[in-house]
Amino acid sequence: MSSKFKKRLKQLHGSREKRRRQSTQDEQSRVFTADDVEEQDLGIATSAVDAWRDHGADSRPTARGEAHFLVRHHPQSHQHGTKRLAEGAAVTLEGFRKQLNDARLHSADPSRLVFLDLETNGLSKTSFPFCIGIGVWEGSQFGVYHYFTPTEADEPASLSACAEILRDCEGLCTFNGSSFDVRMLQRRFSHYGIEHPLDDLAHLDLLHLARKLLPDRNGHKLSQLEEDVLGFGRTDDVPGAKIPGRWKQYLKTGSPHLLLDVFDHNRLDILSMVVLLPALAEGLGSSSDSARFKNRASKSDLGNRPSSSGSDQQARPPKAKPKTKLASQLSRTYALRKKAQSGGRRQPETRPTEQARQEDVPRETVKLAGSFSRAKLRRGMPIGTRLRELRGEVERLEREGRGDEERDEIVHRLHEMVALSPRNPFALERLVDYYRGTGDAALADHFAKRLDETSPF
Structure with missing residues (x-):
């Protein structure tokens, strides 16, 4: 190693040590107060909330702070596929009680059900819901509320608002909630020490009902049931697999635009649950009604199977998978x-x-x-x-x-x-x-x- 190179290394090392000592002295001389920290945090939170207020967001006080939400109301006459929302409020839950063996459904009022759907930042045990979608009947209107977290620190307030709504309902309706949404909420409630009524509520999991009523189908995804049972198709919808990535982008940029179509995806999920409830109830009716329902719901999915009526009408071919x-x-x-x-x-x-x-x-x-x-x-x-x-x-x-x-x-x-x-x-x-x-x-x-x-x- 040349002497010139050694000399240069010593200069660089000395310069780095000098900056380190100067930085240590500055930290020791700087006095931080609680007011300084609160003002900094408040500035970040305020800017995030203001950005959401420009898109119609509101807030309500809870035991854990201000819970921020977006809301959209739909009239009973709102058409979702082949059904109207009003049919979801008038459905009889007695048949579901027998299917799910849950006596609490006998006295539950369908207009007092809470329709729940979460959007999370992942699927691990450390993941949390950055959006809690809640659908409730409010007189002649159906309101879809999205309790969201402008920052990660706002999660306890959103959970607290959710717990308050659940305490006033008579039952819960989800799609695969038994395996995901309810378990996620129970884990996050427990993490923050928030009391909740989930263990005592009647629970209608529409995925489990669909599997029982339509055992011959090849798939029971909500998007498949929307097309085959409800006659509803989505356009420009955000795929569920991309939603955690949207949340990560939002944390980097703070732009609400990245999450607005995620909330719309969640809203459509909740509306589909409302009208899927009476659609599945048709499968619990008389034998003729049940047969018609199963034939209609299974026709496009099992279209290659010959029709019992001998009709020449061809079924819709299955969607081709994209080539790798x-x-x-x-x-x-x-x-x-x-x-x-x-x-x-x-x-x-x-x-x-x-x-x-x-x-x-x-x-x-x-x-x-x-x-x-x-x-x-x-x-x-x-x-x-x-x-x-x-x-x-x-x-x-x-x-x-x-x-x-x-x-x-x-x-x-x-x-x-x-x-x-x-x-x-x-x-x-x-x-x-x-x-x-x-x-x-x-x-x-x-x-x-x-x-x-x-x-x-």
Whole structure:
């Protein structure tokens, strides 16, 4: 190490030590008072609350401070899909009492139910609800309240407001609340030492009811039931998986715009619960009503099943799942292989079975087996093992000769290797050479481009 470099290091070290000592002295001489801290915190909280007030937010006092909320009212005549909200207030809960074996539902008034749905910052045991969605009947109107936390410090006030509302109701209605929403609230109530009536309330979990009344459906997500049972479809809705990310962005920016459509997503969830309640009640009626309900609710989900009435009307096809990047690459490779096998070229022959090869039966009399055994892969055969087998076969065929038959066998296996491993350089190099030799410039350029993308240089 040169003396010049050592000298520079000593200067840097001395400069850092000088700043550290100066910083320590400043901290010791600075006197912090309680007033200073309160003013700083109050400034942050005030700016966050003011931003929400510009969007119509209000607040109410609770035992744990000011609880902030947004509210939106809907008339009884509000149409949600094929049903009106008024049907949710007039439904009879007796049938649900038998299904859920909960005697408390016998005396519960449907217009005194609280419809509850949470939006949380995650699914772990340390997660908390940054939005508590509560739907309640207020005379001839249905109000959807969103008690939210402008800052994380506002959670106890929101929970306290929720507990006060629950004490005045006769029952709780959720969708998967038994497994998530109620447990989350119980854990957060316990964390802050807030008393709550959740253990004593009658609880209608509509997900469990849907599973009991529609056991033949392939799925019971709320979005599926909205489309099939309620005839309601959403547009530009925030996917539930993206909601925790929205909350993290809000903490960084403080912009209420990031959460407004999350609250609207929550509002639609609550409205769907209100009208799903009478829809599920139809399945508890007479045998004819129950049959009509199950047929209507299951038609689109089980559309491939033949109709008992012999109707020629076709059911709506299921939604196609979005392709992953790998799936797109595989489908493109198979399409190219199909193109390579057409256009006057002879279809490649497949290998004889192992048993026929051992018995030395003539090739033309053997029942051929496909070179790509999906059954082996389903039974757990690793793709790497299959790739090694294919490479060995290609190298063997290259040694045996260069006839048309061997060439077709080689190309067949090379395409299979690319289908299993889209960036396999061994297969890509040989496919480029093969298609250049046959004069197929389009396919040669395609695989050459993929080979260039694979190269680390």
